[in-house]
Amino acid sequence: MTVLPGGGNEKKELWIVGKRVPRVDGRERVTGKAIYPADLNLPGMVHAKILRSPHAHARIRRIDTSRATALKGVVAVVTAADFVDLPIGATVTMGDAGYDVWVVAHTNMARETVHWVGQPVAAVAAVDVHTAEAALKLIEVEYEPLPPVVDLAEAMAPDAPVLHSNVVTKGVEPAPRSPSNVCSRTVIERGDTAAAIERATAIGEAHARIDTAHQGYLEPQVVVAQVDPNGFATVWASTQGQFTAELMLARILGLPQSKIRVVPLEVGGAFGGKIALHGEAAAVRLAEKCGQPVKLVLTREEVLQGGSGPAAGALIDIRVGADREGQLTAIEGTYRVDAGGLPGMSPSLIMQASAALYQCPNLKLEGYDVVTNKPRTEAYRGPGGIQAAFAMEQALDVLCQRLDLDPLEFRKRNAAVTGSLMPIGTPFPTIGLTTILEEVGQHPCWTDPLPAGKHPRGRGLALGYWRGTSMTSAAHITIAGDGRPMVTMGPVDISGTRTAMAQVVAEEFGLSVEDVHVSTGDSKSAGYSDIAAGSRVARTTTAALVEASADALRQLRMRAAEKLQASPEDLDYAGGVFRTRKPGGAAISLAELMQATLGEGAIVGRGVSTRLPLGVEIGAHVCDVEVDPGTGQTTVLRYTAFQDVGCALNPPAIEGQMQGSVAQGLGWALTEGFDYAPDGRLRNASLLDYRIPTALDVPPIDCVLIETPVPGVPYGVRGVGEVPIVPVAGAVANAVARAIGVRVWHMPMTPERVLRAIRGGVLD
Amino acid sequence: MKALIRCTVNDEEHVVLADPRDSLLELLRDRLGLTGTKEGCSNGNCGTCTVLVDGAPVNACLMLAAEAQGHEVVTVESLSEGTKLHPIQQALVEYGGTQCGFCTPGIVMSAKALLDANPRPTEDEIRHAIAGNLCRCTGYDKIVAAIAAVAATEGE
Numbered sequence: 001m002t003v004l005p006g007g008g009n010e011k012k013e014l015w016i017v018g019k020r021v022p023r024v025d026g027r028e029r030v031t032g033k034a035i036y037p038a039d040l041n042l043p044g045m046v047h048a049k050i051l052r053s054p055h056a057h058a059r060i061r062r063i064d065t066s067r068a069t070a071l072k073g074v075v076a077v078v079t080a081a082d083f084v085d086l087p088i089g090a091t092v093t094m095g096d097a098g099y100d101v102w103v104v105a106h107t108n109m110a111r112e113t114v115h116w117v118g119q120p121v122a123a124v125a126a127v128d129v130h131t132a133e134a135a136l137k138l139i140e141v142e143y144e145p146l147p148p149v150v151d152l153a154e155a156m157a158p159d160a161p162v163l164h165s166n167v168v169t170k171g172v173e174p175a176p177r178s179p180s181n182v183c184s185r186t187v188i189e190r191g192d193t194a195a196a197i198e199r200a201t202a203i204g205e206a207h208a209r210i211d212t213a214h215q216g217y218l219e220p221q222v223v224v225a226q227v228d229p230n231g232f233a234t235v236w237a238s239t240q241g242q243f244t245a246e247l248m249l250a251r252i253l254g255l256p257q258s259k260i261r262v263v264p265l266e267v268g269g270a271f272g273g274k275i276a277l278h279g280e281a282a283a284v285r286l287a288e289k290c291g292q293p294v295k296l297v298l299t300r301e302e303v304l305q306g307g308s309g310p311a312a313g314a315l316i317d318i319r320v321g322a323d324r325e326g327q328l329t330a331i332e333g334t335y336r337v338d339a340g341g342l343p344g345m346s347p348s349l350i351m352q353a354s355a356a357l358y359q360c361p362n363l364k365l366e367g368y369d370v371v372t373n374k375p376r377t378e379a380y381r382g383p384g385g386i387q388a389a390f391a392m393e394q395a396l397d398v399l400c401q402r403l404d405l406d407p408l409e410f411r412k413r414n415a416a417v418t419g420s421l422m423p424i425g426t427p428f429p430t431i432g433l434t435t436i437l438e439e440v441g442q443h444p445c446w447t448d449p450l451p452a453g454k455h456p457r458g459r460g461l462a463l464g465y466w467r468g469t470s471m472t473s474a475a476h477i478t479i480a481g482d483g484r485p486m487v488t489m490g491p492v493d494i495s496g497t498r499t500a501m502a503q504v505v506a507e508e509f510g511l512s513v514e515d516v517h518v519s520t521g522d523s524k525s526a527g528y529s530d531i532a533a534g535s536r537v538a539r540t541t542t543a544a545l546v547e548a549s550a551d552a553l554r555q556l557r558m559r560a561a562e563k564l565q566a567s568p569e570d571l572d573y574a575g576g577v578f579r580t581r582k583p584g585g586a587a588i589s590l591a592e593l594m595q596a597t598l599g600e601g602a603i604v605g606r607g608v609s610t611r612l613p614l615g616v617e618i619g620a621h622v623c624d625v626e627v628d629p630g631t632g633q634t635t636v637l638r639y640t641a642f643q644d645v646g647c648a649l650n651p652p653a654i655e656g657q658m659q660g661s662v663a664q665g666l667g668w669a670l671t672e673g674f675d676y677a678p679d680g681r682l683r684n685a686s687l688l689d690y691r692i693p694t695a696l697d698v699p700p701i702d703c704v705l706i707e708t709p710v711p712g713v714p715y716g717v718r719g720v721g722e723v724p725i726v727p728v729a730g731a732v733a734n735a736v737a738r739a740i741g742v743r744v745w746h747m748p749m750t751p752e753r754v755l756r757a758i759r760g761g762v763l764d
Numbered sequence: 765m766k767a768l769i770r771c772t773v774n775d776e777e778h779v780v781l782a783d784p785r786d787s788l789l790e791l792l793r794d795r796l797g798l799t800g801t802k803e804g805c806s807n808g809n810c811g812t813c814t815v816l817v818d819g820a821p822v823n824a825c826l827m828l829a830a831e832a833q834g835h836e837v838v839t840v841e842s843l844s845e846g847t848k849l850h851p852i853q854q855a856l857v858e859y860g861g862t863q864c865g866f867c868t869p870g871i872v873m874s875a876k877a878l879l880d881a882n883p884r885p886t887e888d889e890i891r892h893a894i895a896g897n898l899c900r901c902t903g904y905d906k907i908v909a910a911i912a913a914v915a916a917t918e919g920e
Binding site for chain 2: 030035220271656658662686687688695
């Protein structure tokens with residue numbers, strides 16, 4: 001790993017931030033002592049199971065749960081009738097846009113119609129899992145099957161069966177008179193793209209088809225819920241956002257927020273798939289009904305077969321045009337995103353992501369979100385980024401080949417710089433793409449010739465962009481009796497942020513990391529914080545903790561001044577000690593101060609960050625592959641990931657984020673894709689057939705971290721966790737194309753698809 | 765219907781009232797309270813339930829609890845002594861070989877089985893030994909580095 005300074009980087013000397021600090025919560029993990037919801041066992045706990053639709057599309061005529069309720073050992077049963085019938089469009093607070101809770105409610109319990117195989121229709125709680133499963137078989141559901149529409153392209157056809165009779169395509173003028181499966185149309189444009197394409201010296205095209213994939217978290221969804229005799233519900237969950245979960249539960253259950261506490265336990269991977277609810281509401285209602293704690297564990301098959309929200313598949317067509325000098329003159333793209341069974345998966349982010357890094361005067365991007373009879377899709381690490389880059393980075397590579405222009409040189413000629421206009425017209429804040437490209441050009445991964453091997457080899461380059469979000473993060477610091485800071489973070493830790501925040505507070509207090517204790521609050525013990533997503537936690541919580549540290553130190557200073565009989569302004573603070581400035585002056589340590597003032601009450605330093613200026617994420621990846629033309633098998637030989645990380649709070653931790661993202665990207669690029677049957681059933685609903693990379697599939701991943709700080713934010717921290725997945729499929733695809741001389745347009749580029757491309761050169 | 769299962773887990777003899785359908789994984793987690801071993805798929809495909817049975821790494825979800833009778837089962841709980849970590853555990857922390865931690869106990873057990881049988885493995889042998897342990901967070905790089913580091917110091 002290399003860490004390099006970017007532009008505008010007058011790095012001040014830091015004590016612990018920027019250092020290699022092992023995870024402060026690593027020991028729990030390696031000993032198996034870290035507690036995930038499945039590890040929680042409460043006295044009198046019962047077990048829940050969900051009844052799921054076997055049909056991809058059907059009306060529910062009747063549900064009769066009486067025989068299940070009567071089964072010995074069954075303690076509670078719920079159906080849609082037990083939950084609030086929310087109006088379409090109901091949202092809970094989340095940033096500026098809100099989060100669609102009507103979708104979440106229906107994802108958790110179908111109402112009147114089922115839209116995918118595996119959608120929940122009822123749930124039971126029983127003394128053990130076997131009894132719960134037996135009870136499910138006793139629930140009678142009368143379905144009226146309807147024709148399913150599984151394929152994205154078929155769903156867009158004018159004669160396709162309409163899945164939601166109330167959905168009329170938004171963003172079309174005049175508004176269509178009939179409903180369709182195309183829920184919305186979004187257009188982003190500037191200039192005259194058609195004319196620019198006409199005039200271009202060379203064109204590159206992409207016709208990409210991306211299969212649905214899964215976030216692949218190893219821990220399935222599990223929740224434990226308990227409702228006390230006063231109706232107060234405690235929910236222990238594997239969640240990316242305890243506050244958002246509380247909001248959703250309050251709406252879906254019709255409970256006041258003051259009656260719900262969501263406790264986030266350790267999360268065994270999430271990557272966007274544990275923002276929505278997947279069973280929590282049912283667990284709470286069951287717990288309410290039976291008066292006992294309820295544990296709901298999703299099996300792996302349930303997770304894959306409709307029990308969770310996978311990442312959206314897409315159909316993307318792109319044309320790019322350039323002049324003789326290799327300057328981009330036009331980008332034209334159509335992005336069709338698979339929303340799954342319920343509407344509202346906006347393609348706007350992926351459209352912007354695909355074009356943002358390139359200066360281009362003319363662009364026309366059109367996006368559609370389309371419903372199909374498959375599970376409602378959800379976020380996955382830079383949602384839409386890797387799909388869009390698979391198409392765009394290949395289109396640009398085709399353009400480079402036609403212009404006979406080196407792909408790195410092309411990127412340098414067209415790279416966005418600070419102030420360049422993004423697709424929606426906002427100027428880029430401080431970015432270091434040019435620096436990244438320069439580093440790529442000087443690195444052995446680019447300058448080393450590709451060694452020959454047994455089979456054809458190729459090298460691919462791709463860029464990635466992700467905007468991220470800021471929203472709200474809160475944290476507070478109390479001071480223990482021995483003077484050490486005890487930090488409570490609002491946002492959930494899904495990427496090692498507890499460790500980075502321990503470093504920030506250690507830095508602010510001049511203490512060592514071991515002196516700082518960090519824990520995550522629950523929805524009643526910490527200040528409201530938005531979900532751990534959008535690469536926002538480290539940067540925003542850093543800002544909140546800088547504020548909280550200053551607040552705590554201010555309170556401590558007042559007390560120290562009193563004890564030292566001096567004015568607060570006449571004290572210096574360093575390394576845990578307050579000293580009066582006069583020579584031979586008195587000093588008091590934080591430990592002494594706290595012991596002397598315990599009776600004066602707690603020191604509580606508070607901080608909150610809202611709408612922190614964005615530090616967008618940019619990466620460039622270089623990949624060498626070897627393709628066996630007899631089997632279509634692709635082996636990744638070498639992989640180097642460059643990324644602008646702003647200020648690396650903990651370089652090895654960032655490297656870990658990058659390496660993990662690359663492995664995920666390699667999976668979707670080469671082997672991961674959902675295989676749906678025409679009836680909407682997922683054929684590969686197991687980790688054997690849904691093939692995620694093993695240690696044998698991933699080469700060593702070399703990382704180069706470049707630091708272009710974000711101005712105006714504490715420590716100049718940039719988001720880092722999402723962009724490293726974005727370029728991967730594009731880089732691999734470009735490498736494969738250079739190896740075999742034809743393009744593979746269907747992602748994942750399985751051996752079968754690579755072989756078809758080699759043998760027929762036809763679109764799959 | 766219940767079944768009486770006798771087994772030796774972490775050097776301790778247990779007599780447990782279990783369900784004859786229980787897997788070894790369910791016995792360990794639900795009957796004996798040893799929740800360090802995780803459940804990721806219950807289908808033998810992810811390795812999060814890796815334990816050692818007579819020294820060999822086994823997916824506990826693929827074994828019936830009844831089959832444990834007469835065998836020595838070792839789980840991750842037995843590797844550390846109080847706050848003292850086993851070298852494999854220590855290395856995983858130091859090298860960043862654990863992120864969400866869900867695959868980690870299984871990785872620890874597979875690594876232990878490898879190093880017990882082969883104290884100086886090559887990188888390829890390390891990757892083969894953990895090929896049955898899926899990790900979604902780390903990309904495997906730092907896990908391999910950690911195991912190699914233990915081999916380098918301990919395998920002399």
